[in-house]
Amino acid sequence: MALLAVSLGVPEPAIVIEPLADSTLQNAYYAAETGGLRRDDPVIVVTSRYHLPRALVSLRLAGYRNLHGIAATPRVDLRSGDLHAEVVKWPANLLRGGAARLALGLGIPRDRVMPWLR
Numbered sequence: 001m002a003l004l005a006v007s008l009g010v011p012e013p014a015i016v017i018e019p020l021a022d023s024t025l026q027n028a029y030y031a032a033e034t035g036g037l038r039r040d041d042p043v044i045v046v047t048s049r050y051h052l053p054r055a056l057v058s059l060r061l062a063g064y065r066n067l068h069g070i071a072a073t074p075r076v077d078l079r080s081g082d083l084h085a086e087v088v089k090w091p092a093n094l095l096r097g098g099a100a101r102l103a104l105g106l107g108i109p110r111d112r113v114m115p116w117l118r
Helices: 002-007 024-035 052-061 081-105 110-117
Strands: 043-047 067-071
Touching (some): 024 052, 024 081, 024 110, 043 052, 052 081, 081 110
16 A cells, blocks of 8 residues: 555655554554654545545544545445454453543553553
8 A cells, every 4th residue: 555655645654554453443642753753643544435434533533633544446346245344343442442531541551551542
């Protein structure tokens, strides 16, 4: 995906590839550390159409405010197992993300919170 973005004119320094995360929520929280993103920076999220809403909510839970989403796939296949998995992941994502945001706000160390987001 990054190579395609560069071939379309996106400058390499503008692309953040976060290698540490095991989940979408971890990816949202680690992006600031890995890519040097600030919470007010404009962020363009490129992912599959079925995953895009949850990815945007995950970034919002991590504190990002200037978000834009682009679906890399043209449509959602309603028979896809991936779509069914998204339905299950939504409630868990909201609970874990909210708990992490609260814990970090209360001063619990980041290294103790991040495992909750797997």
